[in-house]
Amino acid sequence: MSAAVSKKTVPTVGASTFVYLVIAALIASVPWFTGNVFYFHVGIMVCLAAMATSGLAVIAWVGQLSLAHAAFVGLGAYTSVLLVTRLGLPFVVGLPAGALVAGAVAYLIGKPLLRLRGVYFVLITFALNELFRLVMLEFPGVSGGSSGIAGVPKIELFGLVLAEQSQVYVFTLACLVAVTALLYLIRNGQLGRRFAAVEENPALAESSGTPTARTQNLAFVIGSSIAGFTGAIMAHYIGFISPETFGFQLSVSYVIILVTGGRLALWGPLVGAIFLTPLPEFLRGALEYQHIIYGVILIAVLRFLPQGLAGLSGQLTRLKGDRS
Amino acid sequence: MNSILNVEGLSKRFGGLAALSDVSFEVERGHISGIIGPNGAGKTTCFNLITGTLSATSGKVVFDGREITGLPPHQVVERGLARTFQAATTFPKATVRENILRGALLRHPLGLGSSLFGGAAAREAEAAGHASVEEVMRAVGLTEHADQIAGTLAYGHQKRLGVAIGLATRPSLLLLDEPAAGLNPEEVDRFGAILQDLKRDFNLTILIVEHHMRLIMKLCDHIVVLDHGEKIADGQPEDVRNDQKVIEAYLGAEHVE
Numbered sequence: 268m269s270a271a272v273s274k275k276t277v278p279t280v281g282a283s284t285f286v287y288l289v290i291a292a293l294i295a296s297v298p299w300f301t302g303n304v305f306y307f308h309v310g311i312m313v314c315l316a317a318m319a320t321s322g323l324a325v326i327a328w329v330g331q332l333s334l335a336h337a338a339f340v341g342l343g344a345y346t347s348v349l350l351v352t353r354l355g356l357p358f359v360v361g362l363p364a365g366a367l368v369a370g371a372v373a374y375l376i377g378k379p380l381l382r383l384r385g386v387y388f389v390l391i392t393f394a395l396n397e398l399f400r401l402v403m404l405e406f407p408g409v410s411g412g413s414s415g416i417a418g419v420p421k422i423e424l425f426g427l428v429l430a431e432q433s434q435v436y437v438f439t440l441a442c443l444v445a446v447t448a449l450l451y452l453i454r455n456g457q458l459g460r461r462f463a464a465v466e467e468n469p470a471l472a473e474s475s476g477t478p479t480a481r482t483q484n485l486a487f488v489i490g491s492s493i494a495g496f497t498g499a500i501m502a503h504y505i506g507f508i509s510p511e512t513f514g515f516q517l518s519v520s521y522v523i524i525l526v527t528g529g530r531l532a533l534w535g536p537l538v539g540a541i542f543l544t545p546l547p548e549f550l551r552g553a554l555e556y557q558h559i560i561y562g563v564i565l566i567a568v569l570r571f572l573p574q575g576l577a578g579l580s581g582q583l584t585r586l587k588g589d590r591s
Numbered sequence: 592m593n594s595i596l597n598v599e600g601l602s603k604r605f606g607g608l609a610a611l612s613d614v615s616f617e618v619e620r621g622h623i624s625g626i627i628g629p630n631g632a633g634k635t636t637c638f639n640l641i642t643g644t645l646s647a648t649s650g651k652v653v654f655d656g657r658e659i660t661g662l663p664p665h666q667v668v669e670r671g672l673a674r675t676f677q678a679a680t681t682f683p684k685a686t687v688r689e690n691i692l693r694g695a696l697l698r699h700p701l702g703l704g705s706s707l708f709g710g711a712a713a714r715e716a717e718a719a720g721h722a723s724v725e726e727v728m729r730a731v732g733l734t735e736h737a738d739q740i741a742g743t744l745a746y747g748h749q750k751r752l753g754v755a756i757g758l759a760t761r762p763s764l765l766l767l768d769e770p771a772a773g774l775n776p777e778e779v780d781r782f783g784a785i786l787q788d789l790k791r792d793f794n795l796t797i798l799i800v801e802h803h804m805r806l807i808m809k810l811c812d813h814i815v816v817l818d819h820g821e822k823i824a825d826g827q828p829e830d831v832r833n834d835q836k837v838i839e840a841y842l843g844a845e846h847v848e
Contacts, residue, residue, distance in 0.1 A: 449707075456706040456713070457696060464693045467682040473664045474642060474674050475760050476697030 283580070287534055294541060295440060298433070307432035309545050314439035315501050316544040318446050320524045320536035322493030325450065327530050328459070329486040330466035331381065334518045335392035336494055338399035341513030342369040343495025344502035345403070345410060348419050351503075358423045362499045369495025370488045377484040384469075396518050403510035415509025422503045435504055442500060446493055447537065453489070454533055462486055466531070523561060527568045529575025538577045595620040595764050595796050596641070596672075601650035603636055610636045611820045613650070618764070618813075623790060623797045625807045627831075628817035629840065634800040635677065637817065638768055642674045643667045655763065669697060673762035677769045680753025683742030687733050688724055690741050690752055694759030695720040695727075723759060730789060731755045747778040751785070758793060765789075767799045771806050779806055786810060808832065816840070 298306040323336045343365030350361040376395070383391055403410040410416070422429040422438060429435045453459050464472035465479050473479045502508045520543075528539025543564070550557050572579060596618040603611040611633040618624045626634050639645040641652050643664045652660045654672050668674075673694075682690050699716040706713065728734045731751045736744060741752055750770055757765055770786075771779045783806050790797055801807050807814065807828075814831045816824040818840040824831050831837055 452707045456709070457701045457716070458703070458706045460689075460693055460696060463685065464682055467684050468679055470644070471676060471679065471682065471756065472693070474644070474668055474676075475694040475756055476665050476668045477693070478663070478665045 291537065298436060304432050305548075307436045309548050310436045311432065311439050311504060312548070313540050313544045314436070314443045315497055315504075316521070316524055317537045317540035318439075318443050318500075319494055319497040320521050320528070320540055321446050321450055322490040322497065323521050323525050324530070324536050325453065325462075325486050325490035325493065327525060328454075328462040328466055329483045330469065331384070331483060331487070332389050332522065333392045333487075333490070334389055334515070334522065335395040335399070336491075336521050337513040337515070337517035338396045339369040339373065339491040339494035340498035340501065340517065341399060341403070341508075341510070342372055343498030344508050344513065345498075346495065347499035348416055348502050348508060349409070351420055352416070357425075358420070358499075358503060359425065361503075362496065365499030366492040366496035369498070370492035373488045373491035374484065377487040378480070381480060381483045381487060393515065393518075396513075396515050400510045400514055410510055411508075413509065413511070415507055415512070417507045419502055419506045419508065421506070422500065439500060439504075442496070443537075446496075447533075449493075450533060458485075523565055525575075527564060527575060529577030532575060532577035534577045535575050539575065542576060593620045594618060595655055596798065597651075597653040598637075598641065599651040599653070601637065601640055601652065602648045603633075603640055603645060604648045609820050611640065611817075614817065614820075614822045615650075616815045616822065616825055618796060618798050620796050621790075622812040623786070623799065623810050624813045624815070625811035626798065626800045626815045626817060627802070627804075627807055631819075632817040633820040634817055635768055636820075638674060638766055638800060641667075642672065642766065668760050668762070671761070671763040672766070673757035673760045673764075674766040675753040675757050675768055675770060677772065681741040681744075681749050681756070684740065686738050686740055687728070687744070687752055687755075688737045691724045691727050691755050691759045692720055694756040695723045697760045698723070723761075727755050727758050730758070730792060731785060747774050747782075750774065751782070754785075754789070758789065761793075762795070764796045764798065767797065767801075769800055769802065771801055771803045779803055782806075783810055 295310070298310045319336065319340055322339070323333060326333050326336075346368040347358070347361030347365040350356045350364055351358055380388065380391060380395075404413055407413075422435060424438070429438055453462070461472070461477045461482050464475070464477050465482050469479050472482075498513070524539035524543050525536060526539075527543055528537065529535030532538075543561070546560065547557055550560065568575060572582065574582065594617040598617070599615050601611060601614045602609070614633070614637060626637060628634050636645065640647045640650075643659070643662050643666070646661060650660070651658060654667075654670060657670070659667055659670060659672070662670075682693060685693070699720045701713055701716050705716075725734075728737060731754060733748065733751060733755060736748060741749065744752065750773075754765075754767065754770060757767075767786075771782055774782060786797065786799075787810070789795060799807070799810070811828055814824075814826065814828055815822060816831055816834070816837050823840055824834045824837045826834070
C-alpha cells in the first residue's frame with residue numbers, strides 16, 4: 268500500500284483533470300459554433316477575467332486577499348499603452364513590460380504591506396487601489412486624466428494586426444492556457460507546497476523552515492505580474508483606458524469571480540469567470556438588477572459552496588460517500 | 592558539561608509587563624530537559640524567544656556554540672532547532688503525509704526553476720523528501736493514517752503529527768510546547784514512550800514545556816522551574832520536587848503526600 272502511494276511522487280494528470288480539460292475545450296469552442304462576433308467578444312472577456320483572477324488566486328493561495336488587483340491590471344495597461352503610443356514600441360515589448368512593471372511595484376510595496384494579515388491587508392489594498400486611481404487622475408499628461416487615452420492601437424504580433432475578434436480570441440485563449448499552465452506548475456511543485464503551508468498555518472510554516480514573508484511576497488509578485496500582463500492585453504483589445512477603468516469595482520469583481528469559482532482551487536478562476544463574466548453582457552436589459560444578481564449569487568455560493576463552484580464535484584462525491 | 596543550548600539572561604517585556612526576566616539555563620546534549628511552572632510563568636514566551644518567534648528585550652541564546660538571538664524562526668530551524676506548538680500543531684487541510692513533507696522540504700530545497708519545471712534535481716529532492724517522511728511516520732506511529740486529512744485526526748494523533756513535522760526538519764534539538772496537554776492517561780504514557788524512542792533513534796536532545804507532572808518527572812534528566820517570569824529552581828527531578836520554593840509556587844498542597 269505505502270509503496271504504491273509513494274510511487275505517485277511525480278504529479279500526473281489524473282482522470283478528473285482530463286475531464287476538466289475536455290469540458291474546458293468544449294466551452295472554449297462555443298464562439299466558433301455560433302460564429303457570432305458577440306460571442307467572440309464575450310469569450311475574450313471571459314479569458315481576460317479568468318487570467319486576472321488567476322493572478323488574484325496565486326495571492327489567495329498564501330492566504331491574502333488583495334483589493335488592489337485592478338490597480339495592477341491598470342499598471343500593466345498604462346505601461347504597455349504608453350510604451351506603444353509614446354515611444355512607438357511594438358506590443359510584443361509592451362506586453363511583457365506591463366507584467367514586469369506590475370511585478371516590480373508589487374515587489375517594492377509587498378515587503379511592508381504583507382506584514383499585515385487578514386482584514387488589515389484587505390483594507391490597505393483597498394486604499395492602494397484608490398490611491399492608484401487618484402494619482403492617475405492627478406497626472407493627466409501621463410494618464411490622459413479623467414478622459415483617459417482613446418484610440419489605443421490594436422494588438423499586433425510581429426506585424427500581424429489582430430483586427431478580427433476571432434483572432435483576438437485565439438490570442439487571449441492561448442495566453443489563458445499559458446497562465447493556467449503556470450498556475451498548475453506552481454501548485455504541483457515545491458513552491459505550491461510552501462504556499463499552502465503558509466496559507467494553512469503561517470506560524471508553523473515559518474517554524475518548519477519556510478520563510479513566510481519572502482514566500483508571500485513572491486506570490487504577490489507573481490499574482491500582480493499576471494494582472495499587469497492581463498491589463499496590457501485588455502487595453503489594446505478595448506482600445507480605451509482611463510483611471511476609472513481600474514477602479515475599486517473591478518477589484519471587487521475579481522474577488523467575486525475568485526470566491527464563486529473557488530478560492531483555493533486550480534480551476535476556480537476559470538470556472539468563476541465562465542459563470543460570471545457573461546452575465547452582464549446577457550443582462551444588458553436588466554442593468555439595474557445586475558448588482559443584486561451578483562450579490563445573490565455570492566451569498567448563495569458562500570452559504571452552500573464554501574469551496575466555490577470548482578469544489579462542487581468534490582462536495583457531491585463526499586455527499587454520496589456519506590449516504591452509502 | 593557539553594551543552595547544546597545556552598540561554599543567558601533572557602528577558603522580555605511587553606510594555607510594563609515583564610513576561611520573562613533574566614532567565615539563564617543550559618540544556619545538555621542528549622538529555623531530555625523540562626521547563627515547568629504555573630500558567631503565565633513565561634514558559635511559552637521562553638520558547639518563542641529561543642526560536643525567534645518573538646524578539647528578546649535583552650539576553651542571548653547560543654545554540655550549538657553559535658549565537659542565534661534575533662534570527663527569524665525559519666533560520667533557527669535551519670540550524671537544527673525545531674519546535675512544536677501548543678495548539679494549531681498541524682496544517683489542517685493537508686494529509687498527514689503532506690504535513691510531514693512540508694517539514695522535510697527544509698532539507699531538500701529547490702530553486703524557483705526546478706520547483707516549477709521539475710527535472711532531475713526536483714525528482715531527487717522529491718524522492719528524498721518522501722523517504723524521510725516514511726521514516727518519520729513510522730517513528731511516531733502515523734503510517735496507517737498517512738492519507739488522512741490532518742484536521743480530521745484524533746486529537747492525540749494531531750499532537751503526534753506536530754512532533755513529526757518538527758522531526759522532519761531533522762533537528763538536533765527539539766522543543767516541545769505542552770505535547771501532552773489534552774491527552775488521556777494512556778495516551779500520555781504512549782507519548783512518553785515514543786519520545787524516548789525518538790530521542791534514541793534520531794539522536795535528539797529534547798526540551799519540553801509541560802504541565803503533566805508525572806510525565807515530566809519520569810522523562811526528564813533536568814528541570815527548570817519558572818514562576819512569574821523568573822527562574823526559581825533548576826536541577827534534577829528529585830531536587831526540584833523537594834525544593835521548598837517550587838512546592839510553594841507550583842506543586843502546592845497537591846504534591847505534599
